[in-house]
Amino acid sequence: MLTPVPPVIAAALSWRMPLALRLNVAPIDYVIVCLYFAFVIGIGWVLRKQLRGSADFFESGRSLPAWICALGFIGANLGAQEVIGIAASSAKYGIATAHFYWIGAIPAMVFIGVFMMPFYYGSKARSVPEYLKLRFDEKTRTLNALSFALMTIFSSGISMHALASLLQVIIGLDYNVCIAISGLIVLVYVYSGGLTAAIYNEVVQFFLIALGLLPLVVLGLQDIGGWSGLVSHLDQYAAARDMPGAWSHAWGPLDSPAHNPLGIEWFGVVAGLGFVLSFGYWCTDFLVVQRAMAAKDMNAARLTPIIATFPKLLIPVLVIVPGLVAVALLQRAHGDFSLPAAADGSPDYNMVVPAMLAKYFPNGLLGIGLTALMASFMSGMAGNVTAFNTVFTYDIYQSHLNPGASDRHLVAVGRAATVGGLILCALAAYTARQFNNIMDMVQLVFGFVNAPLFAIFLLGMFWRRATGHGAFYGLLLGTLAALIFHGNTLPFGEPAGLVKGGWMSVRHQFGSSMAQNFWMAIVAFTACFFGTALISLATKPSRSDSELRGLVYSLTAKPRDDRQAAWYARPVPLGLFVIAITLGLNILFW
């Protein structure tokens, strides 16, 4: 998705790489990749026979156990941006990149499990936009559905483009062939098996990525002298940049924007990333929420995001440590590791993972590493495509074009949307290839639309007086605030313009694009929150209390944990447990 981890986006988007880093791939590696491709297609084929209607195709029949939904929840998010982008960010910004997990994901995932899933799942809405219709009105739903559908297409297109560009560089595969193969494979299994096939493949992809990249961490750490050797190299690197400890400590250097490479202070991280962006993505984005809504019952739906926090806590080991090891290896005197140069002559950190695969993985294991990389790109693509076909079918087609469509017809539309969606993704990929700046712009516009989104969900779920007009115009107001903020601010060292900001006037400068992003989110959220509240108070309620039952906190019976169940099978105790672990990790790496 484009929205989730905003920082990473910049990295994922900059696939402008006529760079030299060719992996020495042997037939054994291709055998392994082909085995995997056959497997993912096979899953779709087997599940095809079990589809009985639209509920099965779009919602997995609401029948899956929590652990499968949880791994799908994480797998759909573990796309290219995460594996490649977070490794790049950790090389650039150090261990503070872990904030995208510890504060930028875990609290929001626990929050949605404990507080929000009862509304999504209990309301029987089939999608997040449909929840907005039930809670507010049709226009709010349509605005959200259209922006989400467009976003998924572009996001999936960027994944496709990134995969094709990467494979072109590292194994010499033709760009067009790669677009065709990746698109066709995703098409076959989503078309055949619907959401269940996508989630099942996400589960497999999760394990493949985890087990496929773990040797990279182990070998990298051994090579650099273990954890203490790594920290020692990172501290030397940070000291040389006059930012002591900035690469090996997560919170300490956030006392001032001048003390860390992110160029931001702790408040911007906590409020911008930890609250607005994180909750805005994890609690409202249908890509991930759809996985929890496929669970077999309410308890499983609530447990889904909370169980997913455990793999989410482990993923930094797989994606952040390689980035840190790469920095340490570049510091080492041997000169046995290098990264290709980016357009501006600096090391291209997007190539951290491929360069480390080339260094540490012999043929055989290299096939596994390549497969893990491809799996990450394809899981991101399939996640977007399944969310797109559901929103298109339910919230655009059935809602506006053919309200009386039969169940069978809806499945056919969903399949057609899968085909059409992937064709549009391929077009988006070619657009990205031709006009990188256009894709940056698209990304930016989505950032404006998404930053304030959480405000209307927060007010909608926890304040019954919030109205449809309030939500709709509040969202537009938040977007406008983001636009004005962007037009008046600029990161240091960047040219003023439509992409980087400052296109109205440069009233304030930030230490990095990321700092600008975090603060833009804070401003957009605040404008949307207060705008929605004020407009709601000035307009008539769009729903009666009886219509809001099951949709608003104060009018809904609170789900009670089964006291007989073990603590780890109950959302609240499990959520508290994971919060305690997260706190411990923050203190450990302070």
Place this chain on the structure above:
Amino acid sequence: MQLDIRLPMGLLFLLLGAVLVAFGFFADPVIYAKHSLGHNVNLIWGAVFAAFGAFMLWLAGRAARRAVTENQPAGADGRHE
């Protein structure tokens, strides 16, 4: 009954593990000196993959046996009243 994902996943990891282990036995050891700090990672990690695959298969088998037991009508095995 819906497909238990642990079954195909177990088979995939077992198969990938077997391929890696076999390659670990026969490949030229020079590749390990050049890449993986001298460790035969194909052999080691192939065994890890295979063990993970076997574990998934065992879990799937256990779940299938439980499902059969739970679906059996009372008394069908002759031990109930």
